[in-house]
Amino acid sequence: MIAGVFLDRDGVLNRERPDYVKGWDEFQWLPGVMPALARLAKLGCPIAVLTNQSAIARGLVSTATVAAIHRRMQAEVAAAGGRIDAFFVCPHHPDDGCDCRKPKPGLLRQAAAHFQLDLAQCVFIGDSITDAQAAYAVYCASVLVQSGRQGPNLPSLLPPALQDVPIVPDLAAAVAWLFDKESVAIE
Numbered sequence: 019m020i021a022g023v024f025l026d027r028d029g030v031l032n033r034e035r036p037d038y039v040k041g042w043d044e045f046q047w048l049p050g051v052m053p054a055l056a057r058l059a060k061l062g063c064p065i066a067v068l069t070n071q072s073a074i075a076r077g078l079v080s081t082a083t084v085a086a087i088h089r090r091m092q093a094e095v096a097a098a099g100g101r102i103d104a105f106f107v108c109p110h111h112p113d114d115g116c117d118c119r120k121p122k123p124g125l126l127r128q129a130a131a132h133f134q135l136d137l138a139q140c141v142f143i144g145d146s147i148t149d150a151q152a153a154y155a156v157y158c159a160s161v162l163v164q165s166g167r168q169g170p171n172l173p174s175l176l177p178p179a180l181q182d183v184p185i186v187p188d189l190a191a192a193v194a195w196l197f198d199k200e201s202v203a204i205e
């Protein structure tokens with residue numbers, strides 16, 4: 019049984035922008051994400067988004083604006099039959115040396131503590147090598163999608179320790195992979 023599903027945000031749920039998502043007007047859902055999240059909700063386990071938002075430390079967007087974007091995401095997902103139970107955000111700059119900016123596993127630990135989950139029973143769906151590295155550091159499984167920045171280059175970027183991480187086109191395929199793995203009959 020999967021105890022919890024963690025999702026990266028940019029490149030998995032919404033289109034990644036090289037200049038960061040600084041407001042709702044710059045937020046764009048990726049195609050197929052809504053039905054994928056509605057299907058994922060049927061697993062019945064906690065679903066949390068774990069996201070690096072160094073744009074906060076860079077002064078490009080406020081914590082309040084990021085929180086407002088996340089509330090709006092939650093509402094739109096709920097209206098489409100899906101569910102995001104919580105967001106865990108690293109607001110730090112890469113130079114801050116925090117323990118939550120992926121590839122560090124701090125956000126996974128925060129989510130696991132919040133929902134009282136065994137990370138070895140959870141899955142992290144990300145679009146970046148650093149997502150898989152963060153999961154690997156705490157014995158959490160991961161799946162990588164190619165809808166983000168590293169897209170077609172993902173297979174060649176995977177370090178040897180992560181060669182077994184499945185790479186699929188997008189969130190819908192990642193959710194299908196989860197259901198296959200679980201042999202979950204419910205649709």
Ligand SMILES: [Mg+2]
Pocket residue numbers: 026027028029030144145146166
């Ligand atoms: Mg990403």
Ligand SMILES: [Zn+2]
Pocket residue numbers: 108109110116117118119
């Ligand atoms: Zn951090």
